[in-house]
Amino acid sequence: MALLERISSPADLKKLSIEELGDLACELRQYIVDVVSQRGGHLASSLGAVEIALAVHYVFDSPRDRVLWDVGHQSYAHKIITGRREAFRELRTRGGISGFPNRFESEHDAFGVGHASTAISAALGIAASRDLRGEDFYLVSVVGDGALTGGLSFEGINQAGHLKKNRFIIILNDNEMSISRNVGALARYLTKITTKQLYLRFEADVWELLGRIPNVGLGARRLARRMKESIKNLVVPTILFEELGFRYVGPLDGHDLSQLVETLGEIRGVPGPVLLHVMTKKGKGYCFAEENAEKFHGIGSFHAGTGGPRSGTAPPTYSEVFGETLIELARSDERVVAVTAAMTEGTGLAPFARAYPERFFDVGIAEQHAVAFAAGLAREGFKPFVAIYSTFLQRAFDQIVHDAALQRLPVRFVLDRAGIVGEDGPTHHGAFDLSYLRCVPNMTIMAPRDAADLRAMLAAALAHESGPIAIRFPRGAAASREGAGRSPVVIGKGELLRRGGDAVIVAVGSMVYPSLEAAESLATEGISAAVIDARFAKPLDAELIAATAAGGAPVLVVEENAMPGGFGEAVIDLLAARGLRNAVKAAGLPDRFVPHGRRDELLGELGLSAEAIAAHARGLVGARAPRAEGGDS
Numbered sequence: 001m002a003l004l005e006r007i008s009s010p011a012d013l014k015k016l017s018i019e020e021l022g023d024l025a026c027e028l029r030q031y032i033v034d035v036v037s038q039r040g041g042h043l044a045s046s047l048g049a050v051e052i053a054l055a056v057h058y059v060f061d062s063p064r065d066r067v068l069w070d071v072g073h074q075s076y077a078h079k080i081i082t083g084r085r086e087a088f089r090e091l092r093t094r095g096g097i098s099g100f101p102n103r104f105e106s107e108h109d110a111f112g113v114g115h116a117s118t119a120i121s122a123a124l125g126i127a128a129s130r131d132l133r134g135e136d137f138y139l140v141s142v143v144g145d146g147a148l149t150g151g152l153s154f155e156g157i158n159q160a161g162h163l164k165k166n167r168f169i170i171i172l173n174d175n176e177m178s179i180s181r182n183v184g185a186l187a188r189y190l191t192k193i194t195t196k197q198l199y200l201r202f203e204a205d206v207w208e209l210l211g212r213i214p215n216v217g218l219g220a221r222r223l224a225r226r227m228k229e230s231i232k233n234l235v236v237p238t239i240l241f242e243e244l245g246f247r248y249v250g251p252l253d254g255h256d257l258s259q260l261v262e263t264l265g266e267i268r269g270v271p272g273p274v275l276l277h278v279m280t281k282k283g284k285g286y287c288f289a290e291e292n293a294e295k296f297h298g299i300g301s302f303h304a305g306t307g308g309p310r311s312g313t314a315p316p317t318y319s320e321v322f323g324e325t326l327i328e329l330a331r332s333d334e335r336v337v338a339v340t341a342a343m344t345e346g347t348g349l350a351p352f353a354r355a356y357p358e359r360f361f362d363v364g365i366a367e368q369h370a371v372a373f374a375a376g377l378a379r380e381g382f383k384p385f386v387a388i389y390s391t392f393l394q395r396a397f398d399q400i401v402h403d404a405a406l407q408r409l410p411v412r413f414v415l416d417r418a419g420i421v422g423e424d425g426p427t428h429h430g431a432f433d434l435s436y437l438r439c440v441p442n443m444t445i446m447a448p449r450d451a452a453d454l455r456a457m458l459a460a461a462l463a464h465e466s467g468p469i470a471i472r473f474p475r476g477a478a479a480s481r482e483g484a485g486r487s488p489v490v491i492g493k494g495e496l497l498r499r500g501g502d503a504v505i506v507a508v509g510s511m512v513y514p515s516l517e518a519a520e521s522l523a524t525e526g527i528s529a530a531v532i533d534a535r536f537a538k539p540l541d542a543e544l545i546a547a548t549a550a551g552g553a554p555v556l557v558v559e560e561n562a563m564p565g566g567f568g569e570a571v572i573d574l575l576a577a578r579g580l581r582n583a584v585k586a587a588g589l590p591d592r593f594v595p596h597g598r599r600d601e602l603l604g605e606l607g608l609s610a611e612a613i614a615a616h617a618r619g620l621v622g623a624r625a626p627r628a629e630g631g632d633s
Contacts, residue, residue, distance in 0.1 A: 001027050007081050010057040010108070021058065021257050025050045028077050029285040031088070036076075037304040039091045040423060041099050044283035044296040046076035048175050048254075049142070052278065053077035055260035056140055056171070059268070065138040066110035066126055070119030070147045072100030072427075073297070074173065082108035092423035094597030100427055114427020115392065116365045117150030119143055120170060124156055127165040136167065138268070144173025144280075146342050149364025160273050161245020168273040169264075170246070173254060175282040175293075241275045250277030255284060294345050298424075315480055318473040319416055321451045323348030325458045326385055327355050333462065335383045339363065341370045347387035347416050367392050371399035371411065378409040383462060387414040390430025390472060391421075397436060404468040405442045411468045412461045413437075418447075418472035419510055419560035420589070420603060425596030431589050433472055434508075434537050435565035442467035444491060445537040447509025450479035453535070456489040464491065474510045474560065476599065494541035496548060500528035503617045504548050504555045504582075508534040508567050511558040517610035518617060527621055537567045545571060546578045554583035554620035558613055560603075563588040587616050 003020060004027040006012055016024065028050050036043045054077065056067055062082065069075040079097065080088050084106065090096030101109035111122045119141040127139045147153055160168060241248040247270050252259055260278070267274045282297075283289025288307030289296035301310045316324075330336040330352065337359045338352050344362050353360040363370045367388055374384035393400075393415060404411040418430040437445050444464065448454040454473060461469045487495045497512070498519050507515040512533045519529040530548050534541060537559075549555050555575065559567040568586025575582060587607055594602060603609050607616065 042073040045073035049074035120156030254278035254280035319348030375403040413470035415472035422599040426593040434561040449512035498531040500530040518614035
């Protein structure tokens with residue numbers, strides 16, 4: 001790591017030769033693998049973008065020039081060479097650096113990102129601000145990892161082509177998972193020629209000259225345009241971007257530092273917006289990630305020498321239970337279809353895709369389209385299950401309201417990663433889904449406490465035909481408790497799991513078992529606490545909750561969701577409407593963005609561990625004051 005130890009800022013890169021940059025790329029890859037094997041993270045994408053990060057910082061002058069990454073999965077090398085080499089060792093740990101660009105972390109992170117497809121629009125906004133102030137710095141958006149499947153990217157490209165901002169460069173990192181490979185000697189030769197200032201001046205002069213030729217000028221221009229486009233389209237996909245107002249350059253080998261540096265240096269002087277298309281290999285330099293980029297996209301700690309996990313065999317995750325159950329449902333009902341937004345593996349749908357390829361739809365990073373598409377399927381009598389991470393479904397809120405709920409179409413939403421997700425941090429925490437779904441008319445919301453509940457709720461969702469219905473569950477292993485003997489899942493009905501007269505704990509989803517543990521702990525202190533598994537955040541089981549609270553015992557409501565607008569508010573409103581003046585406390589996620597860290601660590605800090613829930617209830621029993629309050633978690 002001799003070279004890497006000399007790099008404390010992008011300015012240090014400029015002291016190196018191109019050959020030394022190549023050696024530094026090797027050192028960076030080894031360092032990234034070493035750290036991620038210990039901490040977990042997004043490995044394959046960042047390994048593929050090492051040379052892009054080096055070339056960009058070698059040619060441009062961050063932080064004066066703004067570099068935006070879309071999505072942040074590619075940014076590890078960028079973080080390391082912008083003053084965070086040592087801090088990178090604590091990647092994604094509580095108090096350590098984020099796994100994504102974060103403008104509060106470094107001046108070199110021009111714009112925060114965790115979701116895809118945002119960098120072009122954000123960079124264009126910065127470019128417009130720059131021009132209004134009369135400044136002249138460059139904007140470089142590194143777009144990849146499927147981000148161009150999102151409509152927001154094309155909305156940004158559309159306006160960028162219209163505004164024609166200078167010093168605005170998009171680097172399309174094509175890692176063979178979105179745009180087709182198109183390389184070859186002729187393509188590389190054209191790329192080299194078309195970036196030269198001499199060529200650009202010659203092209204403009206010829207264009208002007210053709211327009212001046214009497215009688216034949218217009219026809220000659222048309223012929224020249226057709227010849228140019230026909231020749232170029234034999235080798236490169238230029239038409240889309242050039243018709244949208246961009247100068248298209250590429251494709252280049254994204255691991256050829258010499259060519260990247262030379263080309264970036266040339267296009268600095270090209271007028272108007274430029275799109276540079278580079279081809280990279282996801283997982284480059286680490287054989288296990290190259291062979292299985294999806295596995296190493298987002299991964300926990302692993303043995304760097306073998307690529308295998310450090311932990312032993314883990315119990316099934318909620319995602320896996322969902323995927324297995326959906327296959328069973330599809331076997332019995334040919335109308336069952338699955339829809340996801342570029343999260344086939346993450347949502348547990350890979351087995352379904354293999355079993356029923358004709359009934360599986362991955363729409364790319366296009367959540368709005370996924371929901372409207374599913375609404376169309378539901379309109380025609382199919383039974384779509386839309387599996388999207390909670391934090392990403394936020395992007396499709398209007399489609400949830402307008403296309404599903406307003407029309408009472410039974411779209412079945414499966415919200416993975418609901419609640420605290422851990423090391424990915426605030427961009428990925430599913431903190432708001434109970435709040436943003438609870439306010440939608442015709443919406444039904446369920447939350448399983450374990451694997452058996454999830455299976456039963458999926459079956460209930462299949463049978464539900466009176467409007468959209470959502471099931472939300474957390475990241476990680478599904479609690480595995482015996483399902484026999486429990487109450488069947490009936491829409492709007494909860495379950496009383498434990499009786500008690502000193503306090504009532506009303507919990508939903510992932511907070512049910514910690515609440516039961518808290519009740520058991522309180523029992524050793526002589527405090528008898530009832531525990532209700534609400535099962536439904538909407539509609540509430542009003543009769544069960546009101547009847548259990550009728551004795552006047554204080555009520556604690558526990559949810560792994562933001563408290564504003566959440567489940568706790570729903571229960572407090574219910575008790576008030578019934579005229580019950582029990583002391584009430586809501587425990588949930590606070591009205592702020594929660595940082596990254598281990599999930600159990602964060603839940604403890606936020607007052608949502610079993611011990612913290614017991615403390616909340618203990619305080620209520622001690623107070624016994626007839627008031628309602630929002631908990632300060």
